[in-house]
Amino acid sequence: MKVWVPCDAAAVACGADEVAAAIASAAGLRGEEVEIIRNGTRGMIWLEPLVEVERDGVRHGFGPMTPEDVPALFEAGDHPKALGPVEDIPFFAKQTRLTFARCGRTDPLSLADYEAGEGWRGLRRALDLGAEKTVEEVTTSGLRGRGGAGFPTGIKWKTVAGAEDAQKYIVCNADEGDSGSFADRMLMEGDPFCLIEGMAIAGLAVGATKGFIYIRSEYPHAIRTMVAAINAAQSAGIIGDSLMGQGPAFDLEVRVGAGAYICGEETSLLNSLEGKRGMVRAKPPLPALEGAFGKPTVVNNVLSLAAVPWIMTHGGAAYAEFGLGRSRGTIPIQIAGNVKQGGLFETAFGMTLGTLINEIGGGTASGRPFKAVQVGGPLGAYHGPDDFDLRVCYEAFADQGGLVGHAGFVVHDESADMLALARYAMEFCAIESCGKCTPCRIGAVRGMETLDRVAAGDREAIELLHELCEVMEKGSLCAMGGFTPYPVRSAIRLFPQEFSRIEEAAE
Amino acid sequence: MTKDDRLDAILAAHAGREGALLPILHDLQAEFGCVPADCYQPIADALRLSRAEVSGVVSFYHDFRDAPAGKHVIKLCRAEACQSMGGAEMIARLERALGMKIGETKGDVTLEAVYCLGLCACAPAAMVGDRLVGRASSERIEALVAEVSA
Known part of the structure; x- marks a missing residue:
């Protein structure tokens, strides 16, 4: 019997290790031969631990499993947690998995699995095409930075490729600090060679020989998996002195953050990488010209780099066929918080917010009415049911005073206290501000104080809060500091009564 | 090995490395449980920095401690996804049950806030020592604390 039990941190947090141990011991008791493979997660987190058992060549899902559910796996008859063929589960079947094609199917650290699933084909093609054509292919794909800013990846690469310097770097931003986001973590834990391949292609394309993956310290599992994968890729001669033994040198190293949210901002990350305080740098100079250690540097998010192997394998034009408007390709949406079916859903840009929350997410986990969804992390706006027609793409959300960001969607039910959430936005900014500019450093603290005045019924405080938000946004x-006002102002716009209720009571 | 030997070994392991300061600080904290202030000068000397620069970096990052934490560190996520699933209430209940607040150390136990563990689709989330806890409740975390400190 062949069995898969995910090793992803979310699965482990829900008891996957205990389930795997129970399967091993049940097999031992019965004298049955069972091969347990620790795969990445399929991204259907509400079903984790999601165990898969191969039957007649098809992988059947069971979940969410507990150790008590294990013995029935070995018995004839219907299992209470049976889900049928795992790839037929609607949440999975409805996706367009390009970046996450392998994630959940394979043993993350098996080079054989990676190779069998189209692995290294993108890199081989890039080696054949050469640097210039590789940059062209990525430009054709229309890929834009998946970290949040949405800057065209091809243009960034072209700038670095054109910069003359003996040393250039590829820096992968894996400082995924936004609440509601876990796609970077899932990819690094579930398909680490994909990120390595994307970075190797980037290195080849721009003439960089060294890459750093900056991973936040809150992700110990991802750090361990990436380090092991880099070691394996080095031993196999894929990266190192020569890419696949025929290309230029390219080597990789993992660097670990130290609990600072601001280091997800690219210039702050570069300072941190250099061993400095993670203070934001003024631009220009662009990191593309003066980045890590003052050298030309590509700084890309995990998901941007992990999209590249597919693009190079299937062509930029094939990738650009997916999407909407100027948002091309697929976006790995992470739907989380108070939602029945939370997880990662990769789909072409263009799905409506309402479909995502009601059909894909299945509504709230609590069963209480939906209230608001925060999109794009702690700096993203809240959206209510009036925005359910909004399509997930960079432009549509920007037009509504919001952002897609790293595509984390955090759902709240009617019990959410919007004033408390607005205050939290300011508090988080105060805790995590790097302190370099005044509107952010002082503004966030004043924002908390002003929201406390609002809560106490001060009529003038709301006007003041709007002015403060304006200063933070523009200054x-x-x-x-610039986007912290988004959740605050959107909460006030959507639920004005919650910011004046005390005032009414006081009158 | 004396403390100085252990520090020297860590500094030697990172000699010549680009941007070595954070990796050195992580190793020191793993070795000593914190970054002792009397290490600042030797680090500064090894990296040709001023003591103030080293001190500035240590103080910037939330991870680095100036004194060791309790033997068991419990990190509770305060971020939005966990709030949406009752995380704030869970933290309040746990604080009452353990008789301590976030940021405090009592006996062997240190209670800390964390801002996202990437477990947002199985919130609320926590970390007890090295162990991740999804779909957490105050009862479950209390039980785990009792288990590890037994």
Whole structure:
């Protein structure tokens, strides 16, 4: 019997290790031969631990499993947690999995599995095409930065490729700090060679020989998996002195963050990588010209780099066929929080917010009415049911005063206290501000105080809060101070009564 | 090995490395449970920085401690996805049950806030030592704390 039990941190947090141990011991008791493979997660987190058992060549799902559910796996008859063929589960079947094609199917650290699933084909093609044509292919794909800013990846690469320097770097931003986001973590834990391949292609394309993956310290599992995968790729001669033994040198190293949200901002990340305080840098100079250690540097998010192997394997034009408007390709949406079916759903840009929350997510986990969804992390706006027609793409959300960001969607039910959430947005900014610019450093603290005045019924405080938000938006050096007003102002716009209820009571 | 030997070994392991300061600080904290202030000068000397620069970096990052934490560190996520699933209430209940607040150490146990563990689709989330906890409740975390500190 062949059995898969995910090793992803979310599965482990829900008891996957205990389930795997129970399967091993049940097999031992029965004297049955069972091969247990620790795969990545399929992304259907509400079903984790999601165990898969191969029957007649088809992988059948069972979940969410507990150790008590294990003995029935070995018995004839219907299992209470049976889900049928795992790839027929609607949440999975409805996806367009390009970046996450392998994630959940394979043993993350098996080079054989990776190779069998189209692995290294993109890199081989890039080696055949050469640097210039590789940059062209990525430009054709229309891929834009998946970290949040949405800057065209091809243009960034072209800038670095054109910069003259003996040393250039590829830096992967794996400082995924947004609440509601876990796609980077899932990819690194579930298909680490995909990121390695994407970075190797980037290195080849721009003439960089060294890459760093900056991973937040809150992700110990991802760090372990990436380090092991890099070691395996080095031993196999895929990266190192020469890419696949025929290309230029390219080597990789993991660097670990130290609990600072701001280091997800690219210039702050570069300072941190250099061993400095994670303070934001003013631009220009662009990191593409003066990035890590003052050298030309590509800084890309995990998902941007992990999209590249598919693009190079199937062609930029094939990738660009997916999507909407200027948002091309697929976006790995992470739907989380108070939602019945939380997880990762990769789909072409263009799905409506309402479909995502009601059909894909299945509504709230609590069963209470939906209230609001925060899109794009702690700096993203809240959206209510009036926005359910909004299509997931960079432009549509920007037009509504919001952002797609890293595509984390956090659902709240009617019990959510919007004033408390607005105050939390300011508090988080105060805790995590790097302190370089005044609107962010002081503004966030004043924002908390002003929201406390609002809560106490001060009529003038709301007006003041709007002015403060304006100053933060227009005057901050980066998105931390600049976007913190988004959740605050959207909460006030959607639920004005919650910001004046005390005032009414006081009258 | 004396403390100085252990520090020297860590510094030597990172000699010549680009941007070595954070990796050094992580190793020191793994070795000593914190970044002791009397290490600042030797680090500064090894990396040709000023003591103030080293101190500035240590103080910038939430991870680095100036004194060791309790033997068992419990991290509770305060971020939005966990709030949407009753995380704040869970933290309040746990604080009452353990008789301590976030940021405090009592006996062997340190209670800390964390801002996202990437377990947002199985919230609320926590970490007890090295162990991740999804779909957490105050009862479950209390039981795990009792288990590890037994």
